[in-house]
Structures are given as C-alpha cells and as structure tokens.
Amino acid sequence: MKGIGRTVIAAIAVTLALGTAATPAQAAPGGSGPYPADYETTIRLYNHTIYRPSTLPAEKLPIVVWGNGACRADGTWFENILKEFASHGFLVIANGRPGGTGSTDADMLIDAIDWAVAENSRVASKYRGRIDTGKVAVMGQSCGGIEAVEASADARVDTTVFWNSGLLSDLENYRLARLHAPVAYFTGGPDDIAYPNAVDDYNRLPAGLPALLAHLPVGHYGTFAQVNGGEYGRVGAAWLKWQLKGDQAARALILGLGSGTQWTVTRKNLG
Template sequence: MRASRLPRRLLVAVAALTVAVFTGAGFAPAPSAAATGSGPYPARYETDATLRNHTIYRPADLTTAPRLPIVVWGNGACRADGTWFENFLSEIASRGYLVVANGLPGGSGQTQASWLTQSIDWAIRENSRLGSKYRGKLDTTKIAVMGQSCGGLEAIEVSGDRRITTTVVWNSGLFGTGAKLGLRNLTRPVAYINGGPSDIAYANAVDDFGKLPAATPAFFGALNGAGHFGTYGQPNGGEFAIVGTAWLDWQLKGSQTAAAQFVGAACGLCRDADWEVRQRNLR
C-alpha cells in the first residue's frame, strides 16, 4: 500500500522551507574528502544506472557485512545533491546499513517525495534480482525513511507506505498550528530530532509531536545549540549521527542497548544535559 499524497498546504510548506533555507546563512559544511565513517564496515558511495537521481551509500566490502537494513534519505531544501550530507550518511552506512539518498553526487535542482519511494522499490528489487551485488544481502523487512528540513517533510509524506518500519524527521515539522492531517501517516515509531530552540523548525517539531496519532510510539530529541544545521558536516556526522544510528539500531536491528538511549525516565539522552527529551508510547 502506498502513502496518499498530503494536502496541498504541506506541499506549499515544502516550497516555503526550501526558500527559507536557501536564503539563510549557509547550510551544512562541506564534507571531508572520501568520508568512510567510523563503523566496522568502511563505507563508500556510488550511483547505479537503474536508479536515476540517487546516491547509494554502502559498506565497501559487502562480503563481510551482515544483511543490511535499508535507509532512504531526503536532503534539506529538497536539494537534489546526494553528497550534501556525505559525512552523516557515510557514518550510518559504515554501521551496517544501505543508505539511498535523493540526488546525484554534487547534483542540483529539486527532489520529490516520490524519490524516497523509488529508493525503496529499487532496493527491494535489487535484493532479489539475479546478478545483483545486493542479492540476498538486504533486509527488506526493515526500512527507515529519514530527511532533514524539507527532506523531513518528504519523509512524512511517504510514511503511510506500509513497508516503512520507522521515520526520522530531522530539523523539520509541518507548518501551521492547526490540525495537521499529514501526521496521520505516522503510525509506526517516529523520532523528531532537531537543534533546539535556535532551530527554525523547532516549534514545528514541538507542535507535530503533540498532535501525532495517540498510539504512535514517538521520541523527540533537541540538541540545544545545534541549530538548524545540526552536526551533519562534522567528522562522521557528529552527535546527530551517533543518535541517529542508535535509533536505527533499535528500530531496525532490535538492539536493546540502543533502546536504552531513548526509553524511560532514565534514558541515556534523558540524562544528558545537552538534550531536551520527550517520549510517547515507548517501551
């Protein structure tokens, strides 16, 4: 079952956020050369002729890596540059994930939410296609959709797709303070991660969190002082990559050690003075 399109007002909000980011004072710092991540499976990125307009991050040596859960990513400003978040995405891939980002390496132009669904379709096909280097190497039952800023809105838009296990909304949230019909897509575990009150999307995320479907398991984490640009451009993606990987390790790999960072009054991030934490239905 595919997600239905969100109301037009959300699509207008995507465009507005794109303008806001591009007219701001820069974005994520340029990634370091040949980022490979710090995990046990040094990563690389590449393109594939069968998947237009995307960049694929994966462990360089697939023979030593375990079966890889799938992560699809939408860029800030809905920008079609698949290496804009290279440090961050390489770090996640190095921890044993296949990450597919919207946009070609160094690309330009604008993405669409449907590109995230295309990434999922492609990964599932490759896992079963004869001759594919990914044949039998992907865990197609464990899929995360994530995005930053405008890309976070894209992630929300496609989250009604029943193949998706979890959604992570980075530095983002729907516009407005009234009813937010787009949040109906978020019925499976969701995390909102942002840069605290100095993040232009902080208030949107706070409002979203309070309006999620009543039964949705949800986490809200704000790294105070990180702002809208977060830590993505730091070596290995900085603290956002650490927290993001922990969420994925819990949701897609079942790690209870990772779960302890998010669950309960004494969770790891709850005890970190740099983080503002809210929780709903987590166990």
C-alpha cells in the first residue's frame, strides 16, 4: 500500500535544493565521459535546460529527458549528474530553465522528446542529423519519477529510470501496466522515504518486462550533489550506455552491481 504524499516528497526534495545552488547558463563543462558537457537554453524549448557535449561528437546522441525532484522547474538543480550523462554522448533535456521556479508536469518530458526529434531534421539546427531519435530514455527523481512513469507510456521510449521514486497511491498503479521497455529503480535504501513505493512498483510491473531494482544506503538525497553525481552518476551513465548504445562493458557493470559493492540488487528478465 502506498502512503507517502506528493507534498511530503516535494518538501523533502526542496531541502536537497538548499545544498545545490543554480549556476548561470554556459557554466564550466563537466562530466567524466569523453565529451565534456555544458548546458544551454533555446527559445524553441523555452521551459527546459539542454545538456550536451560542448563539442558535438561525430556519433549521434541518444535522447534523455529528465524530471526534477519536487516537480520543480529548475533545470540546473541536478546539474552535476546531468552533465555526467551528457559527457558520455547523450543529449539530456531537463524540465525547467536554469535556476527556474514553479512546477513541471509529465507533458514537459514529451515536449522535450518532440523538440529533439524536430531539431534533428530542422534545416538550420546545429543538431541536424546529430541526434539518434530512435533511442530515448526518460528519467526522473522523486516527484520527477512520477512524471517519468506517465511519460513512459509514449511508444518512443526505450528505457525508463526512476531515482528515489515510486507511485504515491494504488489508484495510480494502472500506469505501470503501460510501461513497455526496460526499467530501473535506484533508491537510497530503507532510509529513503520513497523506498517502499519503489519496491511496491517493482513488484507490480508487467510480466516479462526487463527490470532492475537497486538500493544504495544513501537516503532520499542520493549522491546527486557529489562531483559528477557520485555513484548515481556512474551507475546511471552505465545504464544509459547499455540500454541506448548497446555498450557491453556498461552491461557488465550493471549486472555486477550486487557483487562486492554497497548495492543491494534484484532483477528480472534482464540479462
């Protein structure tokens, strides 16, 4: 039974924000991947923040869209981990403008996918022909994970990742039946307020759906504020590289998480 309310999750996530101040657009490139990444904004997708390799590589960039904790419209709230993902050759689009305020919703994740697909074919776009529009991931933290499960009903989605998140009510469980691509739940362990919700959702996933449930004892705040997103950044980048690029070293990292590490892992239909 799910009992944690949206207001409680929002309040906890706001606390996290106090330790991660926003920086102006065009901050220093970052990430541990081969393509140091930065962020930018565009009038064509005004209410979002776009993370991409500072120098666009020859390889096409799969699409990753992100919903923030507290459903907060601050596109730089999770800057460290989003630069990390982008530095591995992904186009990452977060809900909200840099340092923005207000609330977001699941439709904004779909808007981000639509924009990326359009930019790949727009004549004057610097992204023309540089985006892999056939590879799409949806991610979200806490309240943003609830946005992610809604948006992942879209047939274009190839994988979904829920960070410290789970549906808030059994009345919403029908949304799980609409998931059609591999999913991963990463929680902060039993001290994470979203832990029981994530476990409950994992147990209700459609039969046959490839899924990972992984717990690291770091609580609801995770490792997002650490350099490159800390352990969450390392594991999240590996999941993306496996699911969207077929990287076999990344696959081995994910499948080996529960061996000799602090992670506690359950998986099904995933090999």
